[in-house]
Amino acid sequence: MDRSGFSSTGRSDRPYRVLVVEDDGPHLSLQVDILQTLPSQVTTADSGLKALGLVKNGNFDLVLLNKRLPDIDGDEVCYRIRQELNNQLLPVIMVTGSGSSQSLHHSLSIGANDFIKKPYDPLELKSRARAAIEMKHLMDQLDDAASVLFTLAKMVEARDPTTGEHCNRLVNTCRILGETLNLSASDQEALRKGAILHDIGKIGVPDTVLLKPGELTSDEWQVMQRHAAIGADLCQQLNSVRDAVPIIRHHHERWDGSGYPDGLSGEGIPLVARVFQYADIYDALRHDRVYSKAQPVDKILEVLKLEIENGWRDPEIGRVFIDILLQDSSRFDDR
Template sequence: MIQLTSKVGGSTEENLGNLNHLNNFSKIDANYALALSNAENNSLELPQQDLNFKHTGTLSCRSNPCVNFGDEALEAKIQPGKGSKVNGFDSDAPKILIVDDHAASRMTAVALLAMEGYEVIEADSGSTAIELVTQKQPDLILLDVMMPGLDGFEVCQLLKQDEHTRLIPIIFVTALNDRRSRIRGIEVGADDFLSKPFDRVELAARVKSLVRQKRLNEDLDHAEQVLFSIARSIESRDPNTGDHCERLAKLGKAFGEYLNLSRNQIRDLMWGGYLHDIGKVGIPDSVLLKKGKLTPEEWNIMRQHVLIGEKICQPLRSMQGVIPIIRHHHERWDGSGYPDGLIGENIPYLAQVFQIIDIYDALTSERPYKLAFSPEEALAVMQEETAKGWRNPQLMQQFEEFIRNSKQQ
C-alpha cells in the first residue's frame, strides 16, 4: 500500500486504499504456518521429536543390488518397514545418481551405496546423466570427471545453471592428486570431491551430509514459494493494481543498482515488491472489499496488514531482510506514519527506498478511478509530500535523478 498525493485530497493511502482492495483468503490452512516453522526448525537441526512431521511409507532400494567382485557376489537388499529410517532419512530412500563411463567404477560405488540403503541410479555418459536427472530428480550425483562426449565439468555446469537442478549436490570423483581437476570443479560449482579408490566410511559420510543439506534447502525453498504463491494470489484478485508487484520488483532492482546496494539488499527489495502486502490475507472481506470510504475503525483494521505480513514471513531466516520492508513501508519521515511512528533514519533504509518506488508506481499506473500520471507529474506530487515531511529529502532527490537518467537512456 502507498501514501499518495495532495492533488487528489488527503494521503495517497487513503485515496487509493478504499479502492485498492484485495480479496483475502477465507481460511489459511493451519498446516501452512507449521510448514514454515518446520522448514526453519529443520535448518537449526532441532531434535526430531520437536518437529511435528508424520512420516509413512515404505522405503525402496535398488531393485537388483547384486554386485560381483571376481568370484564373490555381494547382495544388498534393503527392505525397511513402514515409517522406518534408512541411513537417518525418513520416508523415502535418497536417490543417488552415479555417472561414470567405466562399469567397474560404477559397480563399486553402487555396491557401497546400496549397502547404506540408498536407491542407486547409473549413467554411463554425461548426456545420459542429464536425461536421468530430469526424469528421476536424484538427491545427489556422484560424477566422474573424465568421460567421452560431455565430461564431468560440462555436466556440472549445465546442472548448476538450471534453476530446477541447481540444488542437487554434485560430488566429483577425481584422481588422488588431481589438483587441476579440483580447481576446475570448484569453478563450475561442484559441492565436494572424492578420490579413487573409494573409502566406504568417507563416501557414506559425505553423501549423507550433502543429501541432508539438500533436503533442508528444498524445505526452505518450498516455504518461500508458498509465500510468493500467496502474494501472487492476492494480487491476481485485485482488479485495480494489474502487475503492480512485478513492476515493483523490476523498479526495485534498477533503483537498487543505481544506489549501489549490495546483491542481498537488491534481492530483498525485489522480494519486497511481491510480499509487502501479503498481510492483507488476514484482513476481513468487509474491510478489504468495502466500496465506500473506510471508517476510522476500519482504517485501524486495514493498517494491521503490515503486522500480519511480518508474522507470516517471520519463521524464515531468508526473509529477515524483507521483513523491515513489510512492516515499515508506511512509515513517514516526520513520524506520522504507521505502525510504529518511526522518525527519520530510524526508519529502515530499505523500507524508505521501497516506499518511494511503491508510490511512484501507483502514481504512474492507470487505475479504474484515475489516469496514469506522467513521470514529471508523479515526481511533482512526491516532491510535495517530501516538502510536507513525509519522505527522506536526500533519497527523494536520488530517486528523481534516477528517473530522469532512465528517461534519457
C-alpha cells in the same frame, strides 16, 4: 466438549480444527452439524473466557465466534486473541444477529476476518468457513522461500484484479533504484523479496475493506493498517525471507514519524524500507487502482516533491529517484 467427524478430502491428512464459541444450544448444534460436513474436529465453548483458554493452549484453524456471550463479548475475545495471545493469523469469523454497519466495522477493526449474520444459510457458513480454513492450511504448509515468494504474493494480487503485475513491476523498480544508490547485495536481495512480500499481511484484510472503491472510514483504516504487522509477524518466522521484514513492517512509516505501525522517523526507518517506499508510491500512482486512475509521470513528480516537502519521505533518496524519472521514466515501465 469435543465432537469429531472426518473423511478424506485429498487436501489434508487431518480434519480441520474449529473452535465454535456459542452459548445458545440450538445455534451451537446447528453450527457443529454444518462444520462437521467439511469435515472438521469441532471444539466448543459457551463463554468468552473459556474460548481464550482453549485458543491459548490449542492449535485451531478457525474460530467461529458469537458476538454476544454471557461474560465478555465476542469483540473482546477477538481483541485478546490478537493482542494478548499475539495470534494474528488465526481466522476469526464473527457470528452476529446485528445488522448495524457500525457494529460490524468495529468487529473488523479489532481483528475479525469476516462476519456472518443470523439467520444464515448453512451453505454460506460452510463456504466461508472452508475458505478461511484452507487459507490457514496453505500458510501453515509454506516452509520454503520459493513457496512463500510465489504463493503468498499471488494470493494477494489475485484478490485485487487492478494490481495486475504490481509485484513484478516493483522488483524491477527496486532493482534500478538499488543499483543507482549502490546498495549492498544483501540490501538489494531484501528489496527483491520485499517487493513481492510487502503486502502479504493483506490476506488478513476483508475484501469489503481492501477492495472498497471510496474513502475508508476510520474503523476500516485501522483494519487496513494491520497488514504491515501481520505480514511482518508471518515472515519473521521464516529464515529465508526474514531480511525482507523491515520492508514489510515499515513501508508505511514516514520520515517525520507520522506513519505506521511504529511511528519511526528519519534514519530510524530502515534504509531498505525508505528505498522501497519510492518504488511503491510510483507504481501506485502510475497504474489504475480501485480508488484512483493512473497518473502521468509529470503528475507523479509533483506528488513526490510534495511528499518530500511535507516531510514524509527521505529527501536524499527522493532526489535520486526523481533524477532517474527525469532522465528516463520508461525504465520503470519495462516488464
